[in-house]
Amino acid sequence: MRITVTVDGTSYTDDVEPRTLLVHHLRERVGKVGTVVGCDTSNCGACTVHLDGHSVKSCSVLAVQADGCEVTTIEGLARDGELHPVQKAFHENHALQCGFCTPGMIMQSIDLLADNPDPDEKAVREGLEGNLCRCTGYQNIVRAVRDAAHQMRPGAGPEAERLASDTASRVGAGGE
Amino acid sequence: MTSTIEPEVGKSRRRKEDERLITGRTRWTDNLTLPGMLHLAVLRSPFAHAKIVSIDVTEAKSAPGVVAVYTGKDLDPESAIGMPCAWPITPDMKSPRRPILASDTVNFAGEGVAVVVARTAAEAQDALEAIDVDYDELPVVLGLENALAEGAPLVHEELGTNQNAVWVFDSAGAGTGSDVEDAIANSEVVLKRRFRQQRLVPAFMEPRACVVDPTGSQLVMWSATQVPHILKTMTAATLGLPEHKVRVIAPDVGGGFGGKIAVLPEEMMSTLIAQRLGKPVKWTESRSETMVAAHHGRDQIQDLTITANRDGTVTGLKVELLADMGAYLGLVGPGVPILGAFMFNAIYKFPAYHFACTNVFTNTTLTDAYRGAGRPEATFGIERIMDELAVELGMDPMELREKNWIKHEEFPFTTVAGLTYDSGNYEAATAKAKELFDYDGLRREQKERRESGDSVQLGIGISTFTEMCGLAPSRVLGSLDYAAGGWEHAEIRVLPTGKIEVITGASAHGQGHETAWSQIVADKLGVPFEDIEVIHGDTQSSHKGMDTYGSRSLVVGGIAVVKAADKVLAKAKPIAAHLMECAEDDLEFEAGKFSVKGTDSATSIQDIAWAVFSAHNLPDGVEPSLDSADTFDPENFSFPHGTHLCAAEVDTETGRVRLRSYVCVDDVGVAVNPLIVEGQVHGGLAQGIAQALFEEAVHDEGGTLTTGTFADYLLPSAADLPSFTTDRTETPSTTNPLGAKGVGEAGTIASTPAVVNAVIDAVRHFGVDDIEMPLTPMRVWHAIQHQTAAEGGLGSEAGGGLGSIDATGGAQ
Ligand code: FES
Ligand code: FES
Numbered sequence: 001m002r003i004t005v006t007v008d009g010t011s012y013t014d015d016v017e018p019r020t021l022l023v024h025h026l027r028e029r030v031g032k033v034g035t036v037v038g039c040d041t042s043n044c045g046a047c048t049v050h051l052d053g054h055s056v057k058s059c060s061v062l063a064v065q066a067d068g069c070e071v072t073t074i075e076g077l078a079r080d081g082e083l084h085p086v087q088k089a090f091h092e093n094h095a096l097q098c099g100f101c102t103p104g105m106i107m108q109s110i111d112l113l114a115d116n117p118d119p120d121e122k123a124v125r126e127g128l129e130g131n132l133c134r135c136t137g138y139q140n141i142v143r144a145v146r147d148a149a150h151q152m153r154p155g156a157g158p159e160a161e162r163l164a165s166d167t168a169s170r171v172g173a174g175g176e
Numbered sequence: 177m178t179s180t181i182e183p184e185v186g187k188s189r190r191r192k193e194d195e196r197l198i199t200g201r202t203r204w205t206d207n208l209t210l211p212g213m214l215h216l217a218v219l220r221s222p223f224a225h226a227k228i229v230s231i232d233v234t235e236a237k238s239a240p241g242v243v244a245v246y247t248g249k250d251l252d253p254e255s256a257i258g259m260p261c262a263w264p265i266t267p268d269m270k271s272p273r274r275p276i277l278a279s280d281t282v283n284f285a286g287e288g289v290a291v292v293v294a295r296t297a298a299e300a301q302d303a304l305e306a307i308d309v310d311y312d313e314l315p316v317v318l319g320l321e322n323a324l325a326e327g328a329p330l331v332h333e334e335l336g337t338n339q340n341a342v343w344v345f346d347s348a349g350a351g352t353g354s355d356v357e358d359a360i361a362n363s364e365v366v367l368k369r370r371f372r373q374q375r376l377v378p379a380f381m382e383p384r385a386c387v388v389d390p391t392g393s394q395l396v397m398w399s400a401t402q403v404p405h406i407l408k409t410m411t412a413a414t415l416g417l418p419e420h421k422v423r424v425i426a427p428d429v430g431g432g433f434g435g436k437i438a439v440l441p442e443e444m445m446s447t448l449i450a451q452r453l454g455k456p457v458k459w460t461e462s463r464s465e466t467m468v469a470a471h472h473g474r475d476q477i478q479d480l481t482i483t484a485n486r487d488g489t490v491t492g493l494k495v496e497l498l499a500d501m502g503a504y505l506g507l508v509g510p511g512v513p514i515l516g517a518f519m520f521n522a523i524y525k526f527p528a529y530h531f532a533c534t535n536v537f538t539n540t541t542l543t544d545a546y547r548g549a550g551r552p553e554a555t556f557g558i559e560r561i562m563d564e565l566a567v568e569l570g571m572d573p574m575e576l577r578e579k580n581w582i583k584h585e586e587f588p589f590t591t592v593a594g595l596t597y598d599s600g601n602y603e604a605a606t607a608k609a610k611e612l613f614d615y616d617g618l619r620r621e622q623k624e625r626r627e628s629g630d631s632v633q634l635g636i637g638i639s640t641f642t643e644m645c646g647l648a649p650s651r652v653l654g655s656l657d658y659a660a661g662g663w664e665h666a667e668i669r670v671l672p673t674g675k676i677e678v679i680t681g682a683s684a685h686g687q688g689h690e691t692a693w694s695q696i697v698a699d700k701l702g703v704p705f706e707d708i709e710v711i712h713g714d715t716q717s718s719h720k721g722m723d724t725y726g727s728r729s730l731v732v733g734g735i736a737v738v739k740a741a742d743k744v745l746a747k748a749k750p751i752a753a754h755l756m757e758c759a760e761d762d763l764e765f766e767a768g769k770f771s772v773k774g775t776d777s778a779t780s781i782q783d784i785a786w787a788v789f790s791a792h793n794l795p796d797g798v799e800p801s802l803d804s805a806d807t808f809d810p811e812n813f814s815f816p817h818g819t820h821l822c823a824a825e826v827d828t829e830t831g832r833v834r835l836r837s838y839v840c841v842d843d844v845g846v847a848v849n850p851l852i853v854e855g856q857v858h859g860g861l862a863q864g865i866a867q868a869l870f871e872e873a874v875h876d877e878g879g880t881l882t883t884g885t886f887a888d889y890l891l892p893s894a895a896d897l898p899s900f901t902t903d904r905t906e907t908p909s910t911t912n913p914l915g916a917k918g919v920g921e922a923g924t925i926a927s928t929p930a931v932v933n934a935v936i937d938a939v940r941h942f943g944v945d946d947i948e949m950p951l952t953p954m955r956v957w958h959a960i961q962h963q964t965a966a967e968g969g970l971g972s973e974a975g976g977g978l979g980s981i982d983a984t985g986g987a988q
Pocket of ligand 2: 095098100132381431
């Protein structure tokens with residue numbers, strides 16, 4: 001089947017087998033190897049990307065279902081060489097070790113913040129329930145997400161606001 | 177004038193590694209695509225024990241995209257030795273040959289029997305279904321005691337037994353202590369307990385993968401491995417290849433925890449197939465494959481006997497272990513229980529000690545190193561039985577520990593197991609932990625809840641621990657019959673512009689070596705942190721190394737870096753003297769500059785780097801290079817320690833456990849990067865807590881792993897864990913120039929007993945004195961129910977026991 005998917009701002013048209021999963025399409029055809037595969041049961045969240053502005057586990061979506069859609073991967077987050085505030089917060093808070101879960105964690109965290117711009121610890125933990133990390137014990141991830149929320153909060157400074165509205169238009173409001 | 181530069185060591189530097197990891201520009205093995213590359217998929221046995229009657233691959237060979245199909249008969253004979261085991265713990269250890277692919281008998285469910293090579297991974301996977309294997313099922317043996325029972329089915333018929341090896345340490349025999357049987361005969365209290373270490377899955381997040389390219393003059397293997405150097409040597413040895421024709425690259429590796437310490441049959445078959453076909457091949461496993469085919473961890477039965485006087489002084493410890501090796505021996509598998517032998521006595525002064533372990537074969541996936549390897553098992557056993565002894569003696573469990581531990585002023589201290597602990601301050605760590613935890617306040621609340629019969633009971637769990645890090649002094653490894661040494665290598669290259677490349681043999685998989693090594697070198701050479709690049713994980717650039725496991729990277733590999741940096745300075749000094757026309761003795765080095773004492777004449781490392789490169793004006797006979805290399809072989813282990821305190825709430829109506837707070841104070845000596853240390857502790861805690869509460873690899877009666885995916889194997893998520901309060905004390909190690917002790921495994925080692933002790937403490941007044949891990953709500957609830965029923969049914973006997981436990985448990 002022929003599909004057209006916009007990935008990180010660039011449109012790609014390809015023939016794909018109906019059974020091809022979005023994650024394999026992204027990795028093998030589009031070359032977005034920043035999105036990784038950690039399991040075969042949709043439990044780990046390592047493959048999380050944004051599909052039309054909402055986080056999905058790209059191993060549980062068929063490539064054909066993404067036809068005509070916009071996909072944002074970890075590789076499309078930084079704009080003009082500027083890291084997304086969530087990426088920055090992960091670095092600042094040492095929220096990663098081996099980094100294998102990190103792309104999925106960051107994509108999920110951005111979606112979570114779009115839904116709830118000021119989550120408490122419990123909300124962050126619950127919002128990340130579908131993403132497994134074996135290295136960090138999650139504590140610094142939780143800290144990073146709350147720190148990013150703080151950075152992105154309106155009133156946290158012009159830079160933070162610019163980035164926040166950027167995120168909102170890409171994630172939350174940019175949806176349907 | 178020298179400028180004052182803030183030292184890098186001790187600073188919570190944000191990691192250099194992060195940039196590529198947070199932007200998706202990481203090099204995972206599975207990202208690699210080479211021209212003409214083919215893909216492998218392995219067919220795995222569904223049976224735990226069976227004869228292979230026949231394998232028909234005709235249909236698979238003609239499936240779409242398929243290039244070749246191989247069975248064990250085609251591939252395995254090319255390795256005379258089979259998969260290697262590097263740790264023959266006794267001269268008579270039985271080491272059955274583990275084939276690259278089974279061709280005759282399969283011995284565990286998940287063992288490979290055939291491999292398909294196809295143009296795409298999906299085609300290779302599809303063709304597996306077209307392979308027809310005829311199996312003749314054999315009786316399966318599972319469970320350590322079953323395996324040793326009379327008439328048990330044998331995993332390896334030709335050995336005539338499932339017993340692999342027996343290894344013994346006895347303090348009376350070794351001259352490190354007195355006879356434990358005397359202690360048992362003559363002590364006022366003798367307490368026996370049996371604990372079980374359930375089988376765990378290391379569950380690194382990146383599944384294993386390798387790519388082999390045979391097309392150049394050297395064969396190149398990329399692998400998601402923890403041990404590129406060992407893998408290179410072992411590949412050569414296993415397949416009879418000239419070692420200089422093999423290069424191994426471990427690019428970014430997504431976690432290991434000991435689980436990627438193995439040399440894999442898949443790596444060997446990939447190499448053989450790539451050579452035969454003359455094309456690059458890739459093998460990447462699915463998570464379900466990882467669960468059955470990558471080695472598991474733990475799986476022991478521990479029988480402990482502790483003896484003491486009524487005043488609480490311990491007098492002896494006897495440990496008898498059964499350890500499940502699975503169906504074959506892993507690379508270091510047989511040695512894992514032995515590492516525990518040195519840690520069962522922990523921080524306590526036992527006059528007598530006896531340790532014996534029996535390694536056993538069963539029809540399961542093999543076991544091997546998993547975070548802590550032997551030390552978490554040992555710490556669990558001793559910390560659980562110390563709690564039980566406290567109850568028996570009517571003492572506060574903390575008081576019992578304090579009474580028996582090595583006092584700060586007694587270091588260095590040689591233990592009954594024969595190790596010399598160089599430094600430690602258990603008092604300081606404990607005092608800090610108790611304060612952060614509010615130990616006394618929580619004990620008060622516990623008492624109130626007990627008295628009011630609250631449906632949610634509170635328990636306090638203690639684990640005061642030490643471990644041996646920095647594996648390992650080569651001589652010690654030799655005395656334990658391990659095949660290799662424990663040194664580490666480092667090289668420092670000073671580039672013409674004064675920038676630095678540091679090459680380390682300790683390849684990282686998430687521990688932040690690039691950052692920590694940069695901090696060390698920045699301080700030593702006085703160059704900016706940013707001017708240093710750390711290179712690792714490629715046997716070509718880092719030609720020597722012993723890799724990363726056993727918390728050895730910093731305390732062995734980091735010291736090699738320190739030594740190499742010292743050599744750079746030693747080479748630079750005569751050149752500096754020559755350039756400044758002074759005597760070497762007049763020079764001092766500080767903050768990257770050699771200066772003539774008492775003057776402001778100075779020359780920087782960068783100046784010298786250029787002078788060396790141009791070589792226009794060097795002293796006679798001096799090599800035009802500042803590059804230096806060195807190895808470090810530790811003379812002793814290092815011994816991090818700490819006090820972990822856990823408060824657990826147990827809902828007595830549902831059995832649900834909630835960790836209310838977790839406080840730990842670890843002493844890892846000097847922390848090069850406190851941020852990284854904290855992260856390692858957090859991750860370690862999560863893994864240890866998961867053993868206590870969530871994780872277990874379970875087989876059904878036929879030997880099928882019923883917890884074979886992340887849907888059934890309960891890796892905790894963020895929602896399952898609390899936030900931890902972590903802090904440190906700093907008692908430098910006296911046996912290395914950094915004063916560092918290592919931290920990678922501490923959290924895992926200490927936390928499992930802390931959590932289990934807390935849960936037992938919460939329900940002890942019901943008569944519960946043990947619950948098998950993981951402490952699922954069902955198990956906790958059953959334990960309470962069972963004891964409550966026993967109390968009613970058994971009358972005075974159980975009642976009497978409860979009475980005495982109540983009295984001691986409540987005594988504060
Ligand atoms: S790979 Fe998609 S959830 Fe695990
Ligand atoms: S950082 Fe390694 S799995 Fe999360």
